[in-house]
Amino acid sequence: MQPGVIQTAGLTKDYGAVLALDDLTIDIAPGITGLVGANGAGKSTLIKILLGLVAPTSGTASVLGLDLAADAPAIRARVGYLPEHDCLPPDVSASDFVVHLGMMSGLPRVAARERAAEVLRHVGLAEERYRPMGGYSTGMKQRAKLAQAIVHDPRLVLLDEPTNGLDPAARDDMLGLVQRVGHDFGISVLVTSHLLGELERVSDHVVILDSGRLLRASETSEFLDVTGTLLVEVLGDDAQARMGQALLAAGVPVQRRGGLLALEPAPDLTVDVHDLVRDTALELGLGLVRIQADHRRIEDVFADA
Numbered sequence: 001m002q003p004g005v006i007q008t009a010g011l012t013k014d015y016g017a018v019l020a021l022d023d024l025t026i027d028i029a030p031g032i033t034g035l036v037g038a039n040g041a042g043k044s045t046l047i048k049i050l051l052g053l054v055a056p057t058s059g060t061a062s063v064l065g066l067d068l069a070a071d072a073p074a075i076r077a078r079v080g081y082l083p084e085h086d087c088l089p090p091d092v093s094a095s096d097f098v099v100h101l102g103m104m105s106g107l108p109r110v111a112a113r114e115r116a117a118e119v120l121r122h123v124g125l126a127e128e129r130y131r132p133m134g135g136y137s138t139g140m141k142q143r144a145k146l147a148q149a150i151v152h153d154p155r156l157v158l159l160d161e162p163t164n165g166l167d168p169a170a171r172d173d174m175l176g177l178v179q180r181v182g183h184d185f186g187i188s189v190l191v192t193s194h195l196l197g198e199l200e201r202v203s204d205h206v207v208i209l210d211s212g213r214l215l216r217a218s219e220t221s222e223f224l225d226v227t228g229t230l231l232v233e234v235l236g237d238d239a240q241a242r243m244g245q246a247l248l249a250a251g252v253p254v255q256r257r258g259g260l261l262a263l264e265p266a267p268d269l270t271v272d273v274h275d276l277v278r279d280t281a282l283e284l285g286l287g288l289v290r291i292q293a294d295h296r297r298i299e300d301v302f303a304d305a
């Protein structure tokens with residue numbers, strides 16, 4: 001097994017009125033990790049502690065094998081950070097901003113210029129890069145923030161709510177970029193969101209925080225266990241009711257779930273249930289849109305807890 005990129009032991013942050021992190025022990029593997037939790041769960045506090053911006057009340061942490069207490073500057077040199085809130089100077093162009101931060105990270109001017117042009121192209125801001133960022137849409141601002149987080153070629157990036165405030169199309173674009181950073185560029189990613197469903201698409205691992213405590217940490221695939229239920233969508237006159245009745249008559253327990261039919265396992269069935277659904281749709285003259293396995297979703301973990 002590869003060594004973890006982030007390890008914490010008994011990490012606690014007490015702000016006085018609020019216990020933001022409560023005895024948190026986690027071991028985060030390389031790859032893309034989704035850090036999920038409701039507002040106030042402690043996600044930003046954890047990220048700020050890992051960057052050395054906030055001191056923990058107790059507990060220890062290491063990032064990329066470096067001890068936080070002893071090596072914070074070395075950690076910051078190897079880590080990129082996308083802060084949650086708007087932090088972009090409105091009168092400055094994305095190009096100047098990213099070049100500047102590249103140079104602050106130690107790149108010589110020429111290399112910083114080349115690298116800034118490259119990362120701004122990767123995030124889709126090649127054409128707009130000389131415009132002042134004050135005129136950018138929220139999606140463009142988030143992409144500029146992502147560009148500065150990767151300009152110095154870090155080994156790990158910490159992305160705090162990169163999809164916050166984005167419309168669905170811009171959110172999809174951002175999640176696609178997060179996936180590229182993690183899988184194509186080989187940079188480990190810790191990405192936070194309070195929208196539970198969106199991270200299961202892009203992350204290899206998921207860590208769930210609840211009021212500063214670890215609720216669950218595991219591979220994303222473990223959240224998506226097949227439940228044995230099949231979901232079926234059919235089109236046509238009175239399609240759901242007719243299909244449902246026919247399947248019930250054939251011995252399949254079936255219920256409506258939104259616009260879908262949910263078929264529970266029927267151990268006594270002598271034919272394959274997929275064949276039965278296809279044949280029944282054909283007999284009834286209904287269009288079969290899809291048959292798919294039902295998965296547990298990250299939301300269900302909260303429901304179970």
Ligand SMILES: Nc1ncnc2c1ncn2[C@@H]1O[C@H](COP(=O)(O)OP(=O)(O)OP(=O)(O)O)[C@@H](O)[C@H]1O
Nearest residue numbers: 015018020037038039040041042043044045046194
């Ligand atoms: N500087 C601070 N002083 C006092 N309390 C704080 C401070 N920073 C955060 N908190 C509190 O600590 C708790 C955790 O906050 P944190 O920002 O880490 O959560 P979060 O999961 O990132 O939530 P959000 O998505 O809203 O940013 C919250 O109750 C918050 O009000």
